[in-house]
Amino acid sequence: LLGRSWGRKCVNAHKTAIVGSKHTGSWNDTVKSNRHVLGPLYPVATHASTAAQETGDASRRQSNDEASTSGSQEPQRAASRSKRTEYELVDTADKLVAMLEELRNVDCIALDCEGEKLGHKDGGKLSLMQIGARVGGKSAPGMNGLKIWVVDVTQLRWKSLQYRTKDKAVSLKKILEDSKVTKLLYDVRSDSAQLSQEYDVRMRSVYDLQLAEVAARQIQNIPTTWVLPLQKALESYVERTPGFEADMVMGLQVATTYHYSNKTEIWEQRPLTDELLQYAAVDVKYLHQLQDAVNRKLPKQIQAKVKAESAARVQAPTVASEARANAPTIVTKSDMRNLFRVRPSS
Numbered sequence: 001l002l003g004r005s006w007g008r009k010c011v012n013a014h015k016t017a018i019v020g021s022k023h024t025g026s027w028n029d030t031v032k033s034n035r036h037v038l039g040p041l042y043p044v045a046t047h048a049s050t051a052a053q054e055t056g057d058a059s060r061r062q063s064n065d066e067a068s069t070s071g072s073q074e075p076q077r078a079a080s081r082s083k084r085t086e087y088e089l090v091d092t093a094d095k096l097v098a099m100l101e102e103l104r105n106v107d108c109i110a111l112d113c114e115g116e117k118l119g120h121k122d123g124g125k126l127s128l129m130q131i132g133a134r135v136g137g138k139s140a141p142g143m144n145g146l147k148i149w150v151v152d153v154t155q156l157r158w159k160s161l162q163y164r165t166k167d168k169a170v171s172l173k174k175i176l177e178d179s180k181v182t183k184l185l186y187d188v189r190s191d192s193a194q195l196s197q198e199y200d201v202r203m204r205s206v207y208d209l210q211l212a213e214v215a216a217r218q219i220q221n222i223p224t225t226w227v228l229p230l231q232k233a234l235e236s237y238v239e240r241t242p243g244f245e246a247d248m249v250m251g252l253q254v255a256t257t258y259h260y261s262n263k264t265e266i267w268e269q270r271p272l273t274d275e276l277l278q279y280a281a282v283d284v285k286y287l288h289q290l291q292d293a294v295n296r297k298l299p300k301q302i303q304a305k306v307k308a309e310s311a312a313r314v315q316a317p318t319v320a321s322e323a324r325a326n327a328p329t330i331v332t333k334s335d336m337r338n339l340f341r342v343r344p345s346s
Helices: 003-009 025-033 050-068 073-082 093-103 172-177 189-199 209-218 230-237 242-259 264-268 274-285 287-295 300-315 333-339
Strands: 088-090 108-116 125-134 146-152 182-185 206-208
Touching: 088 093, 093 125, 093 146, 093 172, 108 189, 108 264, 108 274, 108 287, 125 189, 125 264, 125 274, 125 287, 146 274, 182 287, 189 300, 206 209, 206 300, 209 230, 209 287, 209 300, 230 242, 230 287, 242 264, 242 274, 300 333
Parallel strands: 088 146, 108 182, 182 206
Antiparallel strands: 108 125, 125 146
């Protein structure tokens, strides 16, 4: 969640978050005069206070670290256990088939991958796939029946993608390539490249929430020089419950230990700790909520443009590292004129 989105995906995303827009006066006036139509897409002070917010976040995290070594570790550990993310580890063929049966009729899944050097042209290695789907049943508050599976690709290898249900109708590869099933990811590029290179999977119907978040800012004329890291997007759209805050702190701790120091080979070691598995599960835990929040603010025609941009990322995932954090233009001036054109009264 934090290592891949804060580090590899968009490590420089905040450096120019308060760069001003260079749109024309009429362009600004058009947006300002119609913000009541769109509603509050983004916290008003988000970009103007990015530096201050990050400083505050760092201070809080430092305080948490100090508290963890002050002799009161056990109560904190108990609190952490009470907020743990529930997931199902899929590391046998039988568990894989059971998961596929539950996914048989879903029309949307959240997806993320962990591994070593994912998407690198000189070869990476896929270790885990995390899948979240709203299949109903008991779930945490606000999760709307979400269930999370962590598929152990290192253990299952080819079976993880190719193994089928007893009637031969469903495999994970088939789900990922099914145009009728929406796949929610936050920056699809590295994951889609690795799936294609290693397992010949060509994902279809991808909805890249990183691009959707960019569109949400652009439609409100908020500067979009850079894409946002996942945590910043979640903090802007998802309710910040105690469980959410605990997930963010845990994610930062794991990212600092492994991703920031390029120790991604940890994902190939077995057995994986529960901490690493929870970290992986959190990667998909909030993606449905993020989609719900963003799509409420994006008109259908802009959602369609996000899907098209997402497909382009899947088809051409390799991007120079210095350009990965650049935000593409999704909402154009022409789009804004069409969206807010005022028809004369009869």
